[in-house]
Structure formats: structure tokens, C-alpha cells
Amino acid sequence: MHEYSLAHSLLEGLLEHLSAHPVEGRIVKVHVRQGELLILSQEALKEAWRILTEGTPVAGSELEIEQVPVEVRCPGCGYQGDARYLAEEGWHQAIPILACPECGAQVEIVAGRDLAIDALTVEGPSGPPAGQD
Amino acid sequence: MHEIKTGFGDILKRQLELAERNYELLADRGVRAINVMGAIGSGKTVLILQLAQRLQAKGVRVGAIAGDVAGDDDFKRFQTAGLPSAVINTGDDCHLDAHRVGHALKEFPLSAVDVLFIENVGNLVCPADFPLGTEQDLVVISVTEGDDMVRKHPKMFAQTDVVAINKIDLAEIVGVDPQKIVEDYRKVNPHGRAVLTDARSGRGVEELLAVLGL
Numbered sequence: 435m436h437e438y439s440l441a442h443s444l445l446e447g448l449l450e451h452l453s454a455h456p457v458e459g460r461i462v463k464v465h466v467r468q469g470e471l472l473i474l475s476q477e478a479l480k481e482a483w484r485i486l487t488e489g490t491p492v493a494g495s496e497l498e499i500e501q502v503p504v505e506v507r508c509p510g511c512g513y514q515g516d517a518r519y520l521a522e523e524g525w526h527q528a529i530p531i532l533a534c535p536e537c538g539a540q541v542e543i544v545a546g547r548d549l550a551i552d553a554l555t556v557e558g559p560s561g562p563p564a565g566q567d
Numbered sequence: 568m569h570e571i572k573t574g575f576g577d578i579l580k581r582q583l584e585l586a587e588r589n590y591e592l593l594a595d596r597g598v599r600a601i602n603v604m605g606a607i608g609s610g611k612t613v614l615i616l617q618l619a620q621r622l623q624a625k626g627v628r629v630g631a632i633a634g635d636v637a638g639d640d641d642f643k644r645f646q647t648a649g650l651p652s653a654v655i656n657t658g659d660d661c662h663l664d665a666h667r668v669g670h671a672l673k674e675f676p677l678s679a680v681d682v683l684f685i686e687n688v689g690n691l692v693c694p695a696d697f698p699l700g701t702e703q704d705l706v707v708i709s710v711t712e713g714d715d716m717v718r719k720h721p722k723m724f725a726q727t728d729v730v731a732i733n734k735i736d737l738a739e740i741v742g743v744d745p746q747k748i749v750e751d752y753r754k755v756n757p758h759g760r761a762v763l764t765d766a767r768s769g770r771g772v773e774e775l776l777a778v779l780g781l
Contacts (some may be wrong), residue, residue: 436662436693443578451573462568472579472696473722520721520754529721533757540758547696550577557568 437474440549441482448492448551459558461495469546470504470530498555504530504546510539517541582697585665589672589700596677598630600685601779602663602699605707607689610733612641614707614766614775615684616648621772622682622781630680632671634663634688641686651679662693665700682781691716695723703779709734710743717751725755729762731775736765 448464464483468474476499483497504517517530534541593600603611612633619629630651633641642654655663655671668685677683685701687694691708706727708716711734717724724730730752732745749761760778764771 436660436696439660439662439664440578440696443581447576447578448573455573457571465570471722471726473692473720474696522754525718525721527721529725529755531755531757532725538757547579548577549579551573553573554571555568556571 437478438482438486440474441479441486444549444551445483445486445490445492449490451551452491457554457556459556461492461554462557463498463555464492464495464551465553465555466497466499467548467550467552468499468501469548470501471543471546472549476501495554502545502548504532505544506532506534506541506546507544508534508537508539508541510534511537513537513541514544517546579696582665585669586698586700589665589669590702591700592669592672593677593683593700593702598677598680598683599703599781600683600699600701602685602687602694602701602704603707604687604691604694604704604727605689606691606709606712609689609691609707609709609712610764610766611686611689611707612644614731614733614764614772615686616644617766617769617772618776618779618781619648619650619684621769621776627781628679628681629684630675630677630682631684631686632668632675633686634667636661636688651676657688661688661690662697663687663699664697668699691720692723695726703729705729705731705775705779707731707733708748710738710745710748711741714743714745714747715751717748717755721755724752724759727756727759729760729775729778731762731764731771733764733766735763735770736768 480497487493506517507514513536518535519528521528605611622629631645632653634655639654645652653671752761762775
């Protein structure tokens, strides 16, 4: 149930951002990037968002969560890129393996543990054009 | 409708920065810290007490921080064992985080210890997403949790480098083959090290110390 504390941190960050960069119009969607290695339930995160945003300027907005894949770097052979996945029968999801797909050495994680708000979808006539900060 | 780029940053990066601060503080004070994670009742506290006892016999000074939602039961166990110790009550959170641990470290007599065990809240899943800034992570599971623990939490074990499979004295009684857990773990984490332990009797504890390099 750490989704609540993560949703709370996302909300705090967003409200702070909005006080520095006010938005004209109603925020309807909040686009979240979630690294594949995070162990969280997207449904629980969305539900936590619905509850925690009540009474805030972003009440009624929905989270749109995009899961991004792991990227690894090998200190042994210098490989950088996608991880190898375990995809065997009996395992219910593809599991990223933190060993180098090229040489098998233990890898560093470059991406895959992130949780960030990348963009907002805003409804309203007077908002700035898309892409503007 | 239009889209606005925000890019105000990754909220978990803040956690990572706080964890790095803890890591530097511990390194600066010459303290090797281990984040001990695992479900309620997996045997984390007893295992820490056993590891501590053996380390103390070798002249290593050991401390412990007990993380719990509420209560000071584990803290009292550490106190009774004579370990410099502290308690972190998370109130409603299901995990420790680097911020809370940072506060506890400020108050902790770090100069009195060489090794510090930080016992996370009893919860196999949530603590994994919150690095504390320890040198190593240790996950404790018990055979009583079933032989499919790795399959049920594969991403957790793919990211965990040392696993103690505890209560192996009960394996036969509950009909679990610990080797099945070890095999599953090797599949998701080819570099991980699994140690079979029975913390009550002390079986496997020396081997676990060796794997942790303590």
C-alpha cells in the first residue's frame, strides 16, 4: 500500500509546480511515467490519486500511467540498452533480469525505477498551446 | 484540450538523494549498514540477533534500528541483547524511507558501532521501492510462506542480491522444498546469493555472515 505515499509525493510535487507555473483551465489528465522495476499497483495509485486530490486544485483529474522499460549498463563489457527478460511458462509476467545480455555480468540500472509526472492534459479555452512550459 | 509538459522531476529521485546522504554519512563514520526486509514473521529480528551475537564474538560492534508501524517490541529485543538501538515508528506507512532513517541516524550513537542492521517494516513488497542508503540489502523469507514466493514477487527478487530462506527446520512439516525457492531465485537473479537458515538454532547464520562479507 505504498501507493498512497507515492501518490502523495506526486501530488505535492505537482501542486508545487503549479504554484510556480500556473495553468489556465481544468487539469483533466496527469501523465505519469512509471519505471518497470517499481513494484506498485497502477489501480491502487489511481485510486489513491482520486482520494488525495479531493479539495485540491487538481481534484477530478485522472492519472494516465505509462510503464517504461528497464535500461541497463554493463560495467564489464560496456553494453547499454534493454535488459534480458525471463519469459518462461509458469511465470505470470516478463521479468527483467539484471545481468548483462551480452556477457552476463551484473549490471547497473540506468532507467526503470522512475516515477515522474511528464505532462498534463488541460481542458479550457485560454490555456497556452501544447508543449509550452 | 491541450497538453502541457511539466518535467518537474522524478519524485523517487528525491528519495535516492536522501538515501545517498545516508550512505555518505554511514561511510564517513565507518559504519556498514544492512537493510533487512521481509514479511511479518519471516524471522528478521531473530536472525539479526543471531548475526549480532556472532559478530560480537568476533569483536565487531553491532547496532540495530527497529522499523515498525507501531510499538517497540523489536526495539526492546535489541535492547535486551545489549545492542545500541533505536526505533522508528512509521505510523501508517508500510515501509521505512531514507528521510525517516536519516533522522534516526542523526540521533544514533554511530561511533559506537561498526555494523548497523536496519530492520524494515514487516512487509515483503513496499520497502523494495525505497532505498535507505545502506551498503547492502538482505531479504528474509521463511519456508512457511510457501515455495512460490519468488514467483509471486519476481521483480522484488530480481533486485535483491542476498536472500535468507529461513525456518528451514520447518520445511518438511509445511511440505516445502527450499531448493525450489533457490532455483526460482537463480532464474530471476543470476548474481544473487541465497542462504538456507534456521535462525532459532543458528543454522546457516555463519554462511550468511560470509555472504554479507561481515
